[in-house]
Amino acid sequence: MRRIRWNTPLVTALTGLGLITLLGIVAPFLAEEEATALSGAARAHASSEHWLGTDALGRDVLARTLVATRLTLEMTLAATAIAAVTGILLGAGVWVSGRRVRELGLRLIDVMISYPALILALVIATVLGTGPTASVLAIGLGGAPAFARLTANMAASVAQRDFVTQARLMGVPPYRVLVRHLLPNVAGPLLVLLSVAFANVLVALSGLSFLGVGVQTPDYDWGSLLNSGLASLHTNPAEAIGPAVAITVTGVLAGFVGDGLAAALDPRAGRAKVAAARPVVTAPSHRAPGEALVTVDGLAVVLPDGTRLVDDVSFHVMPGEIVGLVGESGSGKSLTAMSVARLLPEGLAAHAAELTLDDLDLAAPGTDPKRLATEIGVVFQDPSSSFNPALRMSGQLSETLRVHQGVRGAEADRRAIEALERVRIKEPARVMKQYPHELSGGMRQRAMIASALLPGPRLIVADEPTTALDVTVQAEVLDVLKDINRRRGTSVLLISHDIGVVGTVCHRIVVMYAGRVVEELSAADLRAGRVRHPYTRALLAASPRLRDTGTGDRAPLATIPGRPPAPAARPSGCAFAARCPVVLDTICATERPRLIDDVACHAVRQEVQAE
Known part of the structure; x- marks a missing residue:
């Protein structure tokens, strides 16, 4: 039960209404006879005998x-x-x-x-x-x-x-x-309206x-x-x-009750001490391998008007593998990941030649919700909206266990505490009793990872899990994801706009631009700079470096000119052509490059053919 933070308006109003209610209960027993007794003193003025006078039949008002x-x-x-x-x-x-x-x-x-x-x-x-x-x-x-x-x-x-x-x-x-x-x-607002309505x-x-x-x-x-x-x-x-004052006083007291309760029951209003996080020491192929855990083949995410936000995306995730989807904002990486988790916003439709998690068809309308909830864990990008602010952490962390695995009570709490320990949260028993606003952003994100881990998922979809965090906490959260992958063998689909992040965390990287896959490569090739698509090269060049390895001087930060095209305005040719430094005048403007040998670029293909 949430503790009520008593305040003066609430106490005063409740006391007043309590007295009025008590009066309503006892008055018929004490004053009924006087209220109904007729007398000859009709319309008598207020006096010591009749404080408010009498009515037309001489009854005490x-x-x-x-x-x-x-x-x-x-x-x-x-x-x-x-x-x-x-x-x-x-x-x-x-x-x-x-x-x-x-x-x-x-x-x-x-x-x-x-x-x-x-x-x-x-x-x-x-x-x-x-x-x-x-x-x-x-x-x-x-x-x-x-x-x-x-x-x-x-x-x-x-x-x-x-x-x-x-x-x-x-x-x-x-x-x-x-x-x-x-x-x-x-x-809270409904309580205020309730008082006004009363x-x-x-x-x-x-x-x-x-x-x-x-x-x-x-x-x-x-x-x-x-x-x-x-x-x-x-x-x-x-x-x-007399009755006018009774109506007015009761209505005013009801208003104060609503305002007082709204403040008293708001878990974010008490702003006592917010616990701070303590630092922890510490091409794509359309023919996926048969042992692939996740297979995405020809995925399209479409608006009701037919506009394709994601267009013909294909990749796979192997068991125990971390695959990164990287690209600028609006590239379609989050929509792709949410299609895998079946969490697309309302109004969007996902279509694919194949969209599966092992033998689970993620594109089928009747997909088993229990398997979805237990085999896929989701870590959202904003830790402040990951949890219900009106509930304590204990009930939220163990909800999947209670709903789909029948684990309840002390056992559910024990497993939740263990999950919090695995993601390096100190004093997990205390955290279980807190509300989300009492945790720092880093602790909330680690708690979100713990919640995703509890049912033992085979895949974790992490949608830009470090975007809202500072650099130090980002490193801690990414380290937690890597540790989970290493210890439990859980596959991870990591979405990020930071190509440096995915290069250090992932095994393979899928680069997206304007809703399409433009290149797939290994993390080793990315770290070594062995990238082929001009867009991937531009992303690497735009990543901050402290010093140039050749001269020791500070390296200037490169930028990518222009902006990605809007989904409804994508050209018939290469979507990156207007920003590309090696664009070919004819073919790039008219023909869309296909993903061949893990790269979709006409210029790269010409180079290969020339060799």
Whole structure:
């Protein structure tokens, strides 16, 4: 249970509402007789005997106001609950449903929110008739669209976060994604809206009773008492002031409760001490080998309009091998990797002649989610969005074990602690009890690697895992990946824009440009500078070096002129031609180079033929 950080507005408001609730419970027992007893002192002014005077039948107004507290609060709570539950389930439910259901649900919310809540409530009340039940249903359903719109807007951003994507990869059912991941991360704003809604519902219900379509005689609430007091407003204003003050004070206290709870339950608001990470000492062939673990043949990632973001990409990953995908931003390397992990963003489609992990068809629509979750581990590039900020690390690290391997309780925690130790996190038992914001970026990334390792995957897809980290922590994280590969034999598909990084970590490198593979080579050839494609040479030249090995002088940093073409504007010939220093005027502009002998370049092919 998350610890509540008590604050003054929350304590004050809860105390006030608690007293009002207590009053609503005991008042009917203590003041019912006085509230209903008739007397000859009709419309009497405020006095020591009747503090707020009497009504037209001589009944004590203060007693009636106190007794009306119970019915007023019961109706307000019921209507608020109807509005909140209906709206939240609709707003969050659309984001765990299919695309068609989501689009229909969002349009329905747009239509509902276009009508003012009170007008919608009056229409419902007219259909259902008068009385407390009709009023509660009318105001509750009328307030649901506000909850639905806020929930849908907030859930939209949370639904795209990495921890939700990973939960879907693990095959977590939609209702668990809703309860465990979506709702906890939108709870703060919803609590504020809940408090505002409580106050608004209180006023709306009182308004219906004031207009005569709410609570009917002989029952009475604050709204009906306010209507009764209006007739003597000029002669005995206290009769109207009593219920008006009750409505106002209760609404204001409800607002303070929402603000206080939003601050108290936000795990990022307490900013106590954030634990700091302690430094650790320490061509492609379309015919993949038969023993290949991962085979990608002719992969294309396509937009709905037919634009190819990734075009005819082929490579393979052997068991126990680290393969790097390298290229500039927009080269298609992350989309290629996410196609292997089946985590493409919605709206994109992947097609391939072959896309497999051993005997698991990654292109088939009915791929076993359990095997996906346990045989492929994913390490995302942004450690700050890798975990659900509303949950402690223990439950998140062991989720795959609990969902797909039936490991629970102390055993799941023990395995999670062991995984944290393997990635060199000190005091793993303490880390298990912390929230993600209490860890440094390097610790979060290592914890993400531990989470990916827990089910014992055969392949880890690391999507630029060091981009958001400083240089020292980058080296530590890469060292962890190499150690995992060396000790456990886990294959790794590493995505990076830094050709120096992949040269030191990977066994083989696949260079991508403009959504296509332009060269494949071994790490030894890359480190020795034995590269052939002009783009690969340009990437190497643009990598920083402290000194030139020949003269000892500082080497200037080379740049690659121009920018990669947009996917929809790729030329029919070589996509690198406009930036290439050895471009051939005719063939490069008109004919796309094919990947032959691990390189796709007309100029390189001419050189080979000339030799």
